[in-house]
């Protein structure tokens with residue numbers, strides 16, 4: 001460990017800390033080390049350095065205020081191979097990243113996101129309807145919802161079923177992509193660049209990258225070309241891609257960039273939103289008191305005779321607190337996405353060296369007993385006591401409620417779209433259903449493991465079972481009615497459907 005670096009676990013010659021570097025659920029180990037080495041520590045990964053920040057003040061200073069120096073991503077050869085360096089989430093701090101980012105911003109501002117509310121609300125009514133009809137399939141209904149919203153926003157084309165062609169193709173491609181990105185799936189190419197030149201017949205990872213690339217391109221460029229074709233026929237429906245295609249030159253976006261921007265936004269918008277909502281259901285089942293309090297507030301403000309609207313949230317401090325608590329309890333990106341340092345920085349006497357990788361340990365911050373009372377439990381009330389949920393006597397002003405969406409120049413560009421989805425669906429679910437544990441053959445509740453999560457940069461609960469029942473027959477009728485009313489909104493986003501999709505749409509809209 002070079003002098004000046006923050007402290008960290010003892011190193012071995014050549015390897016540094018490579019031999020103890022966690023390859024899955026790294027946020028647990030990183031949080032454990034934070035208790036020994038402090039809120040800023042370093043890990044040596046061969047000759048490279050990783051800095052782990054588990055200190056809110058350091059995150060605010062280094063990642064938000066000095067973002068100009070910390071907005072890079074670490075080099076990732078597989079991302080270059082799969083997406084030609086154009087995957088915005090993983091791409092280096094480069095001219096093409098700036099162009100992609102600027103283009104995404106012009107369309108994902110709060111005002112632009114508000115334009116997409118009608119389809120989000122319509123899709124949310126289908127989510128309730130899907131759960132009402134087939135509660136045991138809630139996990140995939142949520143995945144369909146998130147994927148269909150982002151496909152509609154981007155390409156003006158929705159996915160009425162989980163089995164819809166584009167949705168299936170996306171989840172297949174995403175699965176391959178996750179396998180490629182998994183630690184250990186590739187040799188340490190970024191540390192030992194000569195490994196890049198091993199011929200393909202001896203490097204399975206190259207074949208896997210090629211397969212992922214092909215699957216992604218087929219979907220992303222297929223959707224783009226379909227939008228172009230539709231535009232050519234004068235059939236506009238106000239989608240994001242239409243706007244980009246119309247302003248391609250002005251925005252500096254060529255075909256490759258446009259195709260991959262669409263792709264990264266589908267990737268960024270699908271699993272994140274579903275993981276958040278799946279985690280919320282898990283928490284509601286595991287913490288029945290919190291569920292009851294949220295329902296009581298919902299009943300007081302909205303009652304039985306209509307569905308909640310976004311405006312109601314203003315009157316619902318408990319549900320707002322529950323939404324924040326869910327981000328804290330199970331952050332979708334427990335280490336955000338790793339950043340990279342573009343220049344040497346100094347903080348509290350420590351060197352943050354140019355070229356190092358920086359992990360923002362959201363998990364460690366959100367589960368720090370110095371900041372939060374009872375951090376391992378789901379307690380929405382904490383956010384009623386203070387804006388950032390910290391315990392009495394603790395100054396939480398270095399935190400901010402939207403911290404789970406990232407830091408500095410890399411902060412999530414989909415935040416407004418995501419927050420609308422989260423708010424609408426959190427309210428709808430609490431209004432509509434009771435969530436209880438599944439039972440065994442003797443009728444005893446089967447306890448849920450609230451830590452049974454997927455591994456990966458993004459994480460959500462693995463598929464789990466619970467009972468979901470409508471809170472009243474009247475509410476079930478309202479759900480049915482709202483879903484049928486949404487048909488007009490849906491119809492603008494339904495074209496090029498397969499015969500199976502058409503049949504599904506027709507049947508599901510036949511009045512009972």
Ligand code: HEM
Pocket residue numbers: 088089090101150264265266268269270272273276332333336337338339404405406407408409410411412413414415417418
């Ligand atoms: C619950 C929902 C979501 C959460 C919690 C979330 C969280 C995050 C986080 C933590 C990052 C990394 C920030 C950093 O490196 O500091 C990020 C980046 C990103 N997100 Fe989201 N996100 C969500 C939804 C969305 C949606 C709906 C979209 C697309 C419309 C999206 C698109 C992106 C993109 C493109 C990036 C990369 C930004 C960059 O590197 O410049 N996300 N998100």
